[in-house]
Amino acid sequence: MSKIYTLISLLFWITVCVLAHAHGPRSPACKSVPGSGGWPSLETWTALNQSIGGRLLQPTPPGAVCHPDQTSYNPAQCPLVQSSWFTESLHSDDPVSAQWNNWNNDTCLPDPRAPCSAAGYPIYVINATTAEHVKAGIDFARTQNIRLIVKNSGHDFTGRSSAPNSLSIWVHHMKGIKEHKKSFQLRSCNVTIEGHAITAAAGTQMQETYRATALLNRTVVGGNGRTVALGGFITGGGHSILAPHYGMAADQVLEMELVTPMGEVLTANECQNTDLFWAFRGGGGSTFGVLTSITLKTIPSPSVMTLTFQFATSSSSPHAFDAITYFISQFPSLADAGVTGYPIIFNGVANGSDGGQTLASGVIGKVIVLDTHNATDILAKFEPLFAHINATWPGFVFFTSTTYHPSFGAWYEENYDPSPVGYGSVMGSRLLDTPALAANATATKLALERFSAGGQATVYIVSGKGVWDAQPRGGSTAVNPAWRRAVVHATASVSFAPLNETARAAAISQTNSLTAALRELTPSMGAYVNEASRYEPDWQHTFWGDNYSRLLKIKRAVDPDDVFWCVPCVGNERWHEVDDVLCRV
Numbered sequence: 001m002s003k004i005y006t007l008i009s010l011l012f013w014i015t016v017c018v019l020a021h022a023h024g025p026r027s028p029a030c031k032s033v034p035g036s037g038g039w040p041s042l043e044t045w046t047a048l049n050q051s052i053g054g055r056l057l058q059p060t061p062p063g064a065v066c067h068p069d070q071t072s073y074n075p076a077q078c079p080l081v082q083s084s085w086f087t088e089s090l091h092s093d094d095p096v097s098a099q100w101n102n103w104n105n106d107t108c109l110p111d112p113r114a115p116c117s118a119a120g121y122p123i124y125v126i127n128a129t130t131a132e133h134v135k136a137g138i139d140f141a142r143t144q145n146i147r148l149i150v151k152n153s154g155h156d157f158t159g160r161s162s163a164p165n166s167l168s169i170w171v172h173h174m175k176g177i178k179e180h181k182k183s184f185q186l187r188s189c190n191v192t193i194e195g196h197a198i199t200a201a202a203g204t205q206m207q208e209t210y211r212a213t214a215l216l217n218r219t220v221v222g223g224n225g226r227t228v229a230l231g232g233f234i235t236g237g238g239h240s241i242l243a244p245h246y247g248m249a250a251d252q253v254l255e256m257e258l259v260t261p262m263g264e265v266l267t268a269n270e271c272q273n274t275d276l277f278w279a280f281r282g283g284g285g286s287t288f289g290v291l292t293s294i295t296l297k298t299i300p301s302p303s304v305m306t307l308t309f310q311f312a313t314s315s316s317s318p319h320a321f322d323a324i325t326y327f328i329s330q331f332p333s334l335a336d337a338g339v340t341g342y343p344i345i346f347n348g349v350a351n352g353s354d355g356g357q358t359l360a361s362g363v364i365g366k367v368i369v370l371d372t373h374n375a376t377d378i379l380a381k382f383e384p385l386f387a388h389i390n391a392t393w394p395g396f397v398f399f400t401s402t403t404y405h406p407s408f409g410a411w412y413e414e415n416y417d418p419s420p421v422g423y424g425s426v427m428g429s430r431l432l433d434t435p436a437l438a439a440n441a442t443a444t445k446l447a448l449e450r451f452s453a454g455g456q457a458t459v460y461i462v463s464g465k466g467v468w469d470a471q472p473r474g475g476s477t478a479v480n481p482a483w484r485r486a487v488v489h490a491t492a493s494v495s496f497a498p499l500n501e502t503a504r505a506a507a508i509s510q511t512n513s514l515t516a517a518l519r520e521l522t523p524s525m526g527a528y529v530n531e532a533s534r535y536e537p538d539w540q541h542t543f544w545g546d547n548y549s550r551l552l553k554i555k556r557a558v559d560p561d562d563v564f565w566c567v568p569c570v571g572n573e574r575w576h577e578v579d580d581v582l583c584r585v
């Protein structure tokens with residue numbers, strides 16, 4: 001009798017322990033979703049709202065104004081939303097919308113024929129303007145077991161700033177730039193860094209940063225977009241047309257203000273919170289906490305001489321990729337000679353001059369040199385290459401034109417990246433070093449031809465000596481070590497139709513196979529996490545190389561409860577998405 005009782009009792013306690021492990025309050029199996037037992041009551045959300053001065057939003061998707069069955073239906077506004085859907089600002093100024101429709105799972109396109117629900121969007125949003133608002137959001141998500149995301153401009157190519165059933169900290173309205181004219185004194189640290197610097201709030205966007213520094217006759221090592229924000233840009237590393245001279249954007253950072261996953265508001269620099277200071281510079285967004293402001297070195301604004309060029313031949317020419325490969329094999333020496341910029345391979349695109357009757361292949365782009373009035377300084381570097389192509393392979397046409405801008409700001413205002421957004425897209429990318437570009441023309445040619453098979457591929461010259469030899473504060477950053485050997489950042493994107501799972505799967509698979517061409521060409525290199533595929537195999541090593549293990553150790557130490565989770569993000573291995581719910585593996 002008593003033995004049976006003991007056995008039953010033992011089984012009971014084993015069952016309780018197993019259940020507690022799987023579902024108990026201490027470590028729930030999944031993040032809470034509305035309708036699940038753990039989802040906070042309305043009163044709890046209201047208390048959060050009150051603690052942040054009423055800044056909690058429950059937004060409707062912006063496309064809902066086009067749908068008669070939605071409460072925010074507004075037939076007068078719908079045409080405006082439809083026409084601005086392809087512009088960046090609609091999505092960067094919206095609390096929940098991503099720039100690429102697929103990251104909101106196409107659940108509310110501004111098309112009355114499509115279905116509309118908020119299922120692909122976060123449920124609540126904190127419109128944060130201070131570190132205290134950010135802390136309130138992090139603490140709430142941690143203690144209430146809510147999936148947490150951070151949205152800035154929503155530009156992310158891997159969907160890290162979107163998630164269903166989540167609370168979002170929207171940092172877009174964290175604005176403001178402060179100037180440090182002569183030097184910057186690190187906080188709680190006996191170090192003064194000489195030179196001009198700015199402190200910018202994490203929601204500050206690229207165009208705002210360039211405009212503010214241009215007024216001071218200076219500039220920053222920044223990206224080429226307009227609405228891309230410093231928060232995501234710098235946490236991913238930040239490539240720039242100026243990086244080959246000065247190092248990457250993350251290499252310019254002097255100090256950061258941030259909120260950790262445990263809700264501590266901290267300063268990180270080379271003498272305090274040094275692990276976080278290292279990890280936040282390249283270790284990836286929304287992983288180690290939320291950046292609230294960044295102090296960056298500025299640089300004197302250079303003058304810019306631009307060469308806009310194109311060479312092309314019929315896609316049926318057997319020599320198209322011989323010439324393209326030859327041209328690209330010259331990039332390491334062009335980079336050594338101070339040329340940087342944005343060449344793009346096109347492969348089998350309609351010839352605009354004959355109404356699309358024939359297809360053309362070649363390279364088009366804008367490349368620059370700094371601090372010269374003399375156009376020959378750039379032309380003389382390219383003319384021999386074009387002459388070689390012209391003399392070696394028949395049937396090529398060439399175009400060149402040069403432009404001078406007296407300041408980097410003036411250059412940027414005419415040469416920012418104007419790419420449209422607002423459709424479904426996935427990207428693949430690879431960093432290419434000198435051997436990949438120039439060691440074996442046959443191998444490079446086969447790889448570039450395959451990589452650009454979707455129509456076009458960027459082969460940006462955004463690395464070089466300045467990135468290889470950068471001297472970041474504190475000695476190093478978490479930027480992918482492959483950047484320190486790269487010359488070219490190559491990307492290819494595949495767009496796809498909405499609401500079609502077959503098309504989506506095909507685009508992912510195509511991106512993967514395009515990218516495989518470059519992985520095979522250069523297995524020892526890696527890729528840039530901010531412009532890459534969410535579905536990259538071996539992503540830990542591809543995005544962070546040998547530094548992944550240190551990043552993982554830091555992640556486990558600062559975020560033991562996995563308050564921050566995203567793909568592809570350091571330390572995400574313990575959870576996975578089961579449809580729209582985040583659960584432990």
Ligand SMILES: Cc1cc2nc3c(=O)[nH]c(=O)nc-3n(C[C@H](O)[C@H](O)[C@H](O)COP(=O)(O)OP(=O)(O)OC[C@H]3O[C@@H](n4cnc5c(N)ncnc54)[C@H](O)[C@@H]3O)c2cc1C
Nearest residue numbers: 152153154155156160223224225229231232239285286291
């Ligand atoms: C038109 C265009 C041009 C571009 N040009 C360049 C370029 O020249 N160089 C370059 O390097 N990249 C460039 N990019 C890529 C860009 O760096 C990434 O899209 C980047 O993720 C955008 O960051 P965001 O904060 O604006 O976007 P979001 O999508 O809002 O955020 C991106 C990631 O960062 C996280 N995050 C954002 N803010 C914070 C914060 N304050 N604290 C913690 N995590 C945060 C988000 O949670 C997410 O994980 C370009 C992109 C576009 C669309």
Ligand SMILES: *[C@@H]1O[C@H](CO)[C@@H](O)[C@H](O)[C@H]1NC(C)=O
Nearest residue numbers: 049050053054055056057058
């Ligand atoms: C938060 O409070 C503000 C001000 O009281 C209110 O306008 C807003 O609707 C509240 N947010 C939510 C999600 O209830």
Ligand SMILES: *[C@@H]1O[C@H](CO)[C@@H](O)[C@H](O)[C@H]1NC(C)=O
Nearest residue numbers: 055057059095127128129173
């Ligand atoms: C978010 O906050 C900013 C700054 O206070 C304000 O201008 C903006 O209107 C707010 N946005 C929403 C959607 O409430």
Ligand SMILES: *[C@@H]1O[C@H](CO)[C@@H](O)[C@H](O)[C@H]1NC(C)=O
Nearest residue numbers: 185188189190191192193271
């Ligand atoms: C600060 O550093 C300087 C130079 O390294 C040193 O002379 C000075 O004593 C230090 N001051 C403090 C308060 O540690």
Ligand SMILES: *[C@@H]1O[C@H](CO)[C@@H](O)[C@H](O)[C@H]1NC(C)=O
Nearest residue numbers: 213214215216217218301407
């Ligand atoms: C910037 O340069 C212009 C032209 O040389 C000059 O007039 C202006 O005063 C400078 N501004 C600052 C803030 O140095």
Ligand SMILES: *[C@@H]1O[C@H](CO)[C@@H](O)[C@H](O)[C@H]1NC(C)=O
Nearest residue numbers: 312313314351353354360397
């Ligand atoms: C495009 O078409 C025009 C007009 O027929 C032709 O002159 C040009 O050579 C073509 N370009 C290429 C790259 O084939």
Ligand SMILES: *[C@@H]1O[C@H](CO)[C@@H](O)[C@H](O)[C@H]1NC(C)=O
Nearest residue numbers: 373374375376377378380381
């Ligand atoms: C421009 O530069 C070229 C060489 O790069 C030089 O030969 C020429 O004299 C320069 N012209 C002027 C006007 O300085």
Ligand SMILES: *[C@@H]1O[C@H](CO)[C@@H](O)[C@H](O)[C@H]1NC(C)=O
Nearest residue numbers: 386387388390391397398399
């Ligand atoms: C290409 O060669 C042709 C004839 O050989 C010549 O007329 C033309 O100027 C050359 N173009 C370039 C860009 O070298």
Ligand SMILES: *[C@@H]1O[C@H](CO)[C@@H](O)[C@H](O)[C@H]1NC(C)=O
Nearest residue numbers: 439440441442443444446447
């Ligand atoms: C160059 O690459 C080709 C194609 O991958 C390969 O067959 C060849 O062996 C390589 N040549 C050398 C010298 O490595």
Ligand SMILES: *[C@@H]1O[C@H](CO)[C@@H](O)[C@H](O)[C@H]1NC(C)=O
Nearest residue numbers: 497499500501502503504506
């Ligand atoms: C979905 O996409 C696939 C692959 O691109 C295509 O073959 C199919 O016709 C599409 N389906 C619809 C309903 O458009």
Ligand SMILES: *[C@@H]1O[C@H](CO)[C@@H](O)[C@H](O)[C@H]1NC(C)=O
Nearest residue numbers: 476481545546547548549550
């Ligand atoms: C980061 O990677 C670089 C290059 O592989 C290596 O030299 C460095 O020791 C690594 N740092 C850490 C902390 O793992």
Ligand SMILES: *[C@@H]1O[C@H](CO)[C@@H](O)[C@H](O)[C@H]1NC(C)=O
Nearest residue numbers: 105119120164577579580581
């Ligand atoms: C996206 O939508 C599809 C179709 O409605 C659904 O099956 C899938 O679970 C959704 N994905 C997420 C992450 O919510």
